[in-house]
Amino acid sequence: xxxxxxxxxxxxxxxxxxxASADALQVRSMAAGCAACHGTHGMAAPGMDDLAGTxxxxxxxRMQDFKSGKRTATVMHQLAKGYSxxxxxxxxxxxxxxxx
Amino acid sequence: MGGGNGPKVVVxxxxxxxxxxxxxxxxxxxxxxxVTLVEPNASFLSCPLSNLVLSGVKTMDFITTPYDGLxxxxxxxxxxxxxxxIDADKRIVKLASGGExxxxxxxxxxxxxxxxxxxxxxxxxxxxxxxxxxxxxGPQTVALRKQLEAMPxxxxxxxxxxxxxxxxxxGPYERACQxxxxxxxxxxxxxxxxxxxNDDVISKGPLxxxxxxxxxxxxxxxxxxxxxxxxxxxxxxxxxxxxEDLKANVLNVLPPMRAGAIAVQSGLATANKRWxxxxxxxxxxxxxxxxxxxxxxxxxxxxxPKSGSMANQHGKTCAAAVVALLTGKTPNPSPIYxxxxxxxxxxxxxxxxxxxxxxxxxxxxxxxxxxxxGVSTAAxxxxxxxxxxxxxxxxxxxxx
Numbered sequence: 001x002x003x004x005x006x007x008x009x010x011x012x013x014x015x016x017x018x019x020a021s022a023d024a025l026q027v028r029s030m031a032a033g034c035a036a037c038h039g040t041h042g043m044a045a046p047g048m049d050d051l052a053g054t055x056x057x058x059x060x061x062r063m064q065d066f067k068s069g070k071r072t073a074t075v076m077h078q079l080a081k082g083y084s085x086x087x088x089x090x091x092x093x094x095x096x097x098x099x100x
Numbered sequence: 101m102g103g104g105n106g107p108k109v110v111v112x113x114x115x116x117x118x119x120x121x122x123x124x125x126x127x128x129x130x131x132x133x134x135v136t137l138v139e140p141n142a143s144f145l146s147c148p149l150s151n152l153v154l155s156g157v158k159t160m161d162f163i164t165t166p167y168d169g170l171x172x173x174x175x176x177x178x179x180x181x182x183x184x185x186i187d188a189d190k191r192i193v194k195l196a197s198g199g200e201x202x203x204x205x206x207x208x209x210x211x212x213x214x215x216x217x218x219x220x221x222x223x224x225x226x227x228x229x230x231x232x233x234x235x236x237x238g239p240q241t242v243a244l245r246k247q248l249e250a251m252p253x254x255x256x257x258x259x260x261x262x263x264x265x266x267x268x269x270x271g272p273y274e275r276a277c278q279x280x281x282x283x284x285x286x287x288x289x290x291x292x293x294x295x296x297x298n299d300d301v302i303s304k305g306p307l308x309x310x311x312x313x314x315x316x317x318x319x320x321x322x323x324x325x326x327x328x329x330x331x332x333x334x335x336x337x338x339x340x341x342x343x344e345d346l347k348a349n350v351l352n353v354l355p356p357m358r359a360g361a362i363a364v365q366s367g368l369a370t371a372n373k374r375w376x377x378x379x380x381x382x383x384x385x386x387x388x389x390x391x392x393x394x395x396x397x398x399x400x401x402x403x404x405p406k407s408g409s410m411a412n413q414h415g416k417t418c419a420a421a422v423v424a425l426l427t428g429k430t431p432n433p434s435p436i437y438x439x440x441x442x443x444x445x446x447x448x449x450x451x452x453x454x455x456x457x458x459x460x461x462x463x464x465x466x467x468x469x470x471x472x473x474g475v476s477t478a479a480x481x482x483x484x485x486x487x488x489x490x491x492x493x494x495x496x497x498x499x500x
Contacts, residue, residue, distance in 0.1 A: 025420065026432050032124070032416045033437035035497045036409055037490050040127075045496045047489020074476065074483050075454050079438050082456025082472030087436070 027090045034091070042095045053100030060092035107133045107426040110193055110203040112183045112362060114139030114167060116408040117395030118209030120415025120498040121422075125207075126174040128423045136177040136201055138193070141238070143167065144499055147268060148408045148442075149491050150237040154245050155278035157447045163237055169500035186366045188388045205422050207383075208368070208376075209395040209411065210360025211236070212267045215374075218356050219331050227333040231351045235267060247350045248279060253287040255349035260328045260338055261296040262356040265375075267396050267406045270303035270453070272296070272354060274443035277308070280316040281447050291319060293348065295326035295338060303405070304443060304453055304475055311445035311479060328353065359397035368393060375399035380459060380466050381431050382421035383414060394418050401466035404457060405439060412498055413437040413457075435459050435466075442487035450483040451476040 031042070034051060038044045042052030051059065065071035066080035067088070083091070107129075111122045114137050122137040144165045152158040170176040182196040186206065193201050214233065216222050222231065234244040248257065257279050261272040276292050283290040301308055301322065312320040323343075330339040337347045358364060358374035368376045368385050376393040377386040380401060385391045394414035396406040404410055421431035436458040442450045455473035457466045476483055 025424075025429075026434065028128075029417065029420045029432050030436055032420075033413060035416075036412050036438070036494045037440060039493055040123075040497050040500075045489070045492040047485065048493050074486055075440055075452060078454045078472060078474040079440070079456055080472075082438070082458070082469035083436070 023090075027094050030087065031091055031094045034095075042098050043100065050100055051095040052098035054095055056092045056096035059095055060088060063088045063092065107204045108202060109133055109135045109205050109207060109422060109426075110201050111135060111137045111207045111209065112193065113209035113211060113360065113395070114141070114144060114178070115209060115211050115395060115411060116494070116498050117411035117415045117418075118207065119144060119167075119170060120412045121207045121209065121392075121394065121419045122176045123170055123174050123498070124416050124419030125422055126176055128419055129427070131175060133423065133426060134177070135175075136179055137167070137170065138179050138181055138183055138195065138201070139167070140180060140182045142180060144495070145237040145241075146408070146491065146495060147235070147237045147271070148494075149444075149487075150234075150241050151271065151275045151278040152444060152447075153237075153241050154234070154248065154275065155281040155447060156245070157278070157281070157444075160242060165495050165499045167499065169496075173500060183362050186362070186391070188366070188391060191390060203390070204426060205390050205392065207392045207394065207418060207422065208360075208363055208385075208397065209393070209415070210362050210397055212357040212359065212396045212406075213361050213364070214355040215358055216355060219328065219353070221331040221333055221339075222353070222355070224333050227331070231331055231333055231336075231353050233354055234352065235271075235354050235357075244350075244352060248282060251287065251290065251349045254289040255287070256291045256293060257283075257350045257352065258293040258295060258338060258346060258348035259352040260326070260354060261294065261298065262354055263297045263327065264302050265400060265406060266354065266357045269405050269407075270308070270441065270443045273301055273303065273308040274445070275352070276320050276322075277311055277316070277443075277445045280319050283319060284316065288319075291321065292316070293346070294320065294322045295328065295340070295346065296322065296324050297327040298324060300324050304451055307451040307476060307479060308443075308445070311451075315446060357396075359393075363393060363397050366391075369397075371399040380464070381417075381433065381435065382425065383418035384421075392418050392422065401457065403455065403468045404466060405441065407439060407441050408494065409439045409441055412494055413439070415498070433459070433461070436469075440490060442483065442490055444484065444487065445479045448481045448484045449479040450487040451479045452483055452487075 146163040234240040395411035
């Protein structure tokens with residue numbers, strides 16, 4: 001089964017190789033989805049939390065807790081459930097690397 | 101700015117979709133692609149939160165953002181004009197002032213227009229100044245507030261809701277709450293009637309019904325299955341397909357809607373001649389090459405509302421794709437983004453609906469992620485504060 005998975009992900013990667021630094025741009029676009037509430041580049045206007053420059057472990061744990069239901073919120077526990085663990089990890093890395 | 105030999109993008113419409121696209125094409129091309137934004141209004145006027153102007157909780161200043169941020173921070177060339185025609189072969193748009201703009205890629209975000217032909221009485225002289233929609237924030241918002249102020253106590257405000265899809269699904273129900281908030285304080289004997297062409301409340305239903313029953317008991321009345329057939333403007337009377345005529349002191353008619361006129365007349369509204377079908381990876385029109393359509397004008401994906409929040413997300417997805425296409429790269433094959441939409445049920449308390457949308461490569465459309473999203477458990481003031489936080493942030497993300 002694992003072999004098959006690796007075979008298919010190899011195919012997907014091969015399909016994407018024309019797309020220069022595909023993952024980086026994809027993550028940038030995914031992160032921009034958060035900007036509507038948390039500001040362009042993760043720098044929020046008053047009333048919402050900044051994401052830029054927050055430690056990766058803190059952001060990731062918070063999102064995982066929202067996703068698992070361990071932590072509730074008004075909105076974020078509903079939105080976090082829409083992202084895979086891998087996507088949450090990518091988002092946390094992306095925002096941690098931004099300057100605040 | 102706007103000159104040089106680099107690629108040229110023209111954006112038509114400076115609402116949530118167009119303004120965001122203009123900013124992000126500039127940013128994500130490292131300011132290498134020139135962007136001209138064509139928008140007739142001097143400033144951006146937010147439809148979200150505009151119902152708070154009707155209740156007197158906020159003024160027009162609060163919902164107004166200048167276009168300066170796009171110009172100063174991002175070098176967008178903002179032209180206050182309207183596009184009257186598109187020449188897709190020559191890749192040129194014609195302006196009302198007589199000029200022309202050439203583009204490599206055109207992004208249309210013209211919002212909605214009203215299907216006035218569905219309501220023949222609204223063609224009468226002066227009808228549109230007397231019976232208001234106030235569904236595009238601006239002078240009509242102010243005028244409707246004035247009508248409410250002039251209405252005697254004990255009067256009736258009647259709002260007519262068209263069949264979905266229309267711009268901002270929860271907007272009419274929020275408006276009923278805001279008008280009732282004003283009445284409760286200034287004209288307590290007055291009534292709010294919601295005449296809805298849909299069978300039932302189509303967004304945040306249980307939350308709105310709870311607000312009407314508990315906060316505005318005896319003041320707000322909801323009637324579903326009330327499809328409007330015409331308006332007798334002289335007598336302030338609504339006419340329905342299957343119900344008796346209804347006269348009220350202040351009428352607020354939301355006509356059926358379709359894509360903005362420039363999209364329809366350019367042959368891009370391929371879905372029922374009302375909405376524009378697009379490729380959800382690029383927002384490129386299915387009817388014309390090099391022309392992208394986003395925001396309320398689009399034929400929406402399943403469970404995707406026509407909202408400012410969604411238009412902002414379309415703007416960014418489209419911007420990324422346009423930059424990729426103009427620089428010889430492949431657009432992102434798997435976009436994912438969220439929608440969050442707040443409605444105020446009183447002067448301070450709000451409710452929300454949220455969803456996560458991702459691309460389905462088999463269905464070739466955006467679908468909601470199962471198990472994610474939801475609505476508020478109850479209206480509260482904390483969500484009211486978050487609603488303002490949301491507004492400040494999305495206005496800045498789109499325009500600053």
